Amino acid sequence: MGDYCTLAQVREELVKQGTGSVDDAAITARIPRVTALINAKCRHSFDQETIVAEQRRGVEVIVDHDGDLQITVSKGYCQSVSAAAVSGNLMAWQALDVAKCDIDGYVLTFINQPISLARNGKRFARISYVGGYATGAHELDLLAQAACRWTAFAYMKRQAPFEVIAYPDMGQVSVPSVAPGDVMEMLETFIRRRP
Numbered sequence: 001m002g003d004y005c006t007l008a009q010v011r012e013e014l015v016k017q018g019t020g021s022v023d024d025a026a027i028t029a030r031i032p033r034v035t036a037l038i039n040a041k042c043r044h045s046f047d048q049e050t051i052v053a054e055q056r057r058g059v060e061v062i063v064d065h066d067g068d069l070q071i072t073v074s075k076g077y078c079q080s081v082s083a084a085a086v087s088g089n090l091m092a093w094q095a096l097d098v099a100k101c102d103i104d105g106y107v108l109t110f111i112n113q114p115i116s117l118a119r120n121g122k123r124f125a126r127i128s129y130v131g132g133y134a135t136g137a138h139e140l141d142l143l144a145q146a147a148c149r150w151t152a153f154a155y156m157k158r159q160a161p162f163e164v165i166a167y168p169d170m171g172q173v174s175v176p177s178v179a180p181g182d183v184m185e186m187l188e189t190f191i192r193r194r195p
Contacts, residue, residue, distance in 0.1 A: 003035045004046070004140075004147035013152040027155050034151045037179075038143070043192035044076035044106070046143060048132035051075060053083075061086065061123040069096070069110040075131025076192050077139075078103050083128040086115055090124055106131075106192060139190070146186040153180050 010027050039045045051073070060072045069086060081103065084096040094115060102109040108127070133140050 002047075003031045004038060005031060005034075005144050005151060007031070009144060009148045010151045010155070013148045014155065017152060017156070019152075019156070022155070026158065027151065030151050030154045031147075034147055034154060037150070038147060038187065041184075041187055042076060042190045044074065046076065046133050046140070046190075048079075048130065048134050049075070050128075050130050052128045054127050054129075056125040056127060057123065061125045063115075063123070064109070069113055069115055069125075071108045071110070071125045071127060073106050073108060073127055073129060073131060075129075076106055076190065077131060077133055078106055078108060079130045079132075079134075081108060081127065081129045083126075084108070084110065085126045087124045087126075088122060093126065142186055143190065146183045149186075150179050150183045153183070 007024060007028055010031065011022060011024075014022055014027075054074060056071055056073065062070050064070050071084070071086075081098045081101050084098055084101070085093040086096060087093045096110050096113055096115075100111050100113060102111060108129075133143075
């Protein structure tokens with residue numbers, strides 16, 4: 001997938017904002033930066049890919065209060081799991097039944113698995129899965145819109161790169177100009193949080 005928006009989409013956004021002529025090279029330079037900022041803000045990338053034998057450990061592999069095994073994967077959205085195994089010492093791996101796996105975003109819950117792990121002991125997991133969003137997914141439209149707005153904002157910010165100082169009735173206020181608030185609201189649902 002690469003970048004989350006295109007030059008044409010950003011130009012269209014700038015036209016909506018009433019911007020006259022635009023510098024295509026300056027816009028093109030900002031698109032990958034905004035993509036990287038979105039990945040950093042959300043703590044994952046959205047490209048769909050097949051992950052093979054991803055190693056997880058520590059707080060990423062827990063046994064919950066119901067005795068079910070929860071594994072947090074690195075991709076922000078897991079679509080399907082093809083193989084999974086768990087170990088307490090990295091020597092002997094115990095295969096997990098992927099048919100009994102409940103997928104909730106990036107948290108996989110293996111229900112009713114006969115695992116031989118101590119509740120407070122060290123746990124390691126090895127997972128193979130398909131993660132990320134497929135091209136054309138509805139979520140990518142919202143992501144593209146957020147990337148467009150942020151890129152247009154970054155492009156316009158080059159004319160006023162510093163913080164804006166407002167003078168309301170009560171005194172001077174410094175308003176940081178990192179990214180538009182509506183973009184942060186759009187990205188809120190994509191932010192990766194620990195379960």
